[in-house]
Amino acid sequence: xxFATILISLVLLVGDGSSSGAGGAALSDDxxxxxxxxxxxxxxxxxxxxxxxxxxxxxxxxxVTGDVDACEQALVDDLRARFGTGHGNLALPTFGGLQxxxxxxxxxxxxxxxxxxxxxxxxxxxxxxxxxxxxxxQCRTAxxxxxxxxxxxxxxxxxxxxxxxxxRTHHALAALGDALVARGDAVQSLAYPSLRATIAGxxxxxxxxxxxxxxxxxxxxxxHSLGGIVVRDALARDRSWTDRVALGRVVMLAPPNHGAxxxxxxxxxxxxxxxxxxxxxxxxxDSLDELPAPxxxxxxxxxxxxxxxxxNPLLPGEDDGxxxxxxxxxxGAADTLVVDGLHTVLMNDPxxxxxxxxxxDHGSFGEAGSGSDPGSGSGSGSxxxxxxxxxxxxxxxxxxxxxxxxx
Numbered sequence: 001x002x003f004a005t006i007l008i009s010l011v012l013l014v015g016d017g018s019s020s021g022a023g024g025a026a027l028s029d030d031x032x033x034x035x036x037x038x039x040x041x042x043x044x045x046x047x048x049x050x051x052x053x054x055x056x057x058x059x060x061x062x063x064v065t066g067d068v069d070a071c072e073q074a075l076v077d078d079l080r081a082r083f084g085t086g087h088g089n090l091a092l093p094t095f096g097g098l099q100x101x102x103x104x105x106x107x108x109x110x111x112x113x114x115x116x117x118x119x120x121x122x123x124x125x126x127x128x129x130x131x132x133x134x135x136x137x138q139c140r141t142a143x144x145x146x147x148x149x150x151x152x153x154x155x156x157x158x159x160x161x162x163x164x165x166x167x168r169t170h171h172a173l174a175a176l177g178d179a180l181v182a183r184g185d186a187v188q189s190l191a192y193p194s195l196r197a198t199i200a201g202x203x204x205x206x207x208x209x210x211x212x213x214x215x216x217x218x219x220x221x222x223x224h225s226l227g228g229i230v231v232r233d234a235l236a237r238d239r240s241w242t243d244r245v246a247l248g249r250v251v252m253l254a255p256p257n258h259g260a261x262x263x264x265x266x267x268x269x270x271x272x273x274x275x276x277x278x279x280x281x282x283x284x285x286d287s288l289d290e291l292p293a294p295x296x297x298x299x300x301x302x303x304x305x306x307x308x309x310x311x312n313p314l315l316p317g318e319d320d321g322x323x324x325x326x327x328x329x330x331x332g333a334a335d336t337l338v339v340d341g342l343h344t345v346l347m348n349d350p351x352x353x354x355x356x357x358x359x360x361d362h363g364s365f366g367e368a369g370s371g372s373d374p375g376s377g378s379g380s381g382s383x384x385x386x387x388x389x390x391x392x393x394x395x396x397x398x399x400x401x402x403x404x405x406x407x
Contacts, residue, residue: 032056035068036214037244039144040079040137044071072148079141086123086134086142096128097191098169104136104208105143106188107215108152112139116193126152154186158248159216160360162189163206165225165254166280175348176222179357186216194226195277199288202226202279203233210234210241220248220360221294224347225323226279228255232291239295249334249363250298251356254323254343257300257330259283262322265314293332299359301352302328303341311342320346337365 032045038058046053046068055064055071055078064074097103097113101122105112109126114136123132123139123146132142160180162173170191177187190209192202213219221231231250239247256263263284266272273281282288303320305311310319318325320343329336341349355365 037212042075076144083137083141086132086138089132092130094128094130099193099195102192102205103190105212106209108154110152116196154215156184156186157217159186159219161221163223163227163230165227166194173347176353179353198278199229199233199282202230206234207237213245218246218248221250222356224253228252235294236292247296249360250294251359253301253346254320256283256323256327258327259288261315293330297334297363299335300328300333301337303339303346306340335364
């Protein structure tokens with residue numbers, strides 16, 4: 001019986017259930033300000049009037065002075081001379097990156113990905129069609145050239161990055177992404193090879209994305225499972241990118257914030273590292289307490305079987321089949337929500353989606369103006385007992401969960 005439960009847990013683990021404010025970058029001594037993040041050692045800058053631009057190496061050497069188009073063209077010419085534009089390419093459709101590809105640069109649906117096995121890179125357009133491949137530098141050069149022709153731009157000023165969990169893909173949070181797009185947010189669902197790198201490796205990849213982010217005023221995150229730990233790692237790194245993009249809010253769905261007992265159990269029976277990769281081993285044996293909480297408002301959604309019960313007999317207390325409610329807790333949360341549900345499909349629950357949208361707007365899972373104190377960490381009740389989002393009714397007081405205790 002125990003072995004059968006172990007195998008079921010492993011299947012569930014990989015199953016598909018388909019703040020810092022941003023100010024302007026500092027002016028240089030001669031009154032020029034970076035127009036956007038540096039590109040492979042080059043910066044396009046503009047003066048205080050906004051009329052004069054220049055292309056500058058990071059060493060300070062000025063290459064071109066003139067209008068912005070001239071500087072952007074000179075940037076592309078310089079990159080082509082240094083790196084080329086990659087190998088001969090057929091515009092082939094792709095799956096967008098499953099377990100072997102990770103996004104290191106994103107802009108308005110365009111992505112530069114690196115292969116976790118070979119290290120080579122590719123440039124994908126918003127439809128997932130490969131437009132270039134070669135080294136990361138060659139793919140960035142190809143993007144900058146295409147940028148001059150197509151002028152890609154985000155669909156909104158608030159960007160929400162979706163970060164999936166262990167063994168999943170960037171398609172896993174599609175329902176949430178659709179809801180965010182429908183209300184006018186820019187959305188990017190990140191791909192990362194969750195079975196093939198450490199948590200620190202995933203965090204470094206996400207940091208690459210943030211360090212090159214431009215064209216939006218604010219970035220928030222919605223994560224599932226391991227994705228929440230990846231965001232904690234990335235936000236613990238250098239945040240100089242917040243000089244130009246404000247850090248918004250983070251919503252973590254079923255995050256194993258203190259590791260996962262189920263991973264420890266699986267590692268006793270199966271070669272967990274071989275099957276699920278180094279991140280799974282870290283969930284089994286590392287407390288993760290050395291990672292700080294997100295430096296912004298964040299909320300946590302956990303799931304159970306209801307009535308104080310869990311789904312998995314191998315786990316103590318309430319659980320969603322893979323992660324216990326206790327493992328999701330993290331000190332400093334602005335709000336918490338416990339719902340009846342399963343780990344692998346939590347992100348598809350319409351009630352959870354509505355709660356996520358509310359938190360991104362107001363810093364609370366409760367209805368706007370309901371009187372809940374986001375700073376108290378007081379949790380909302382089970383989603384099964386929650387009122388219809390459009391109604392004026394309030395949840396039953398007996399269903400309200402207590403505040404997170406930081407354990």
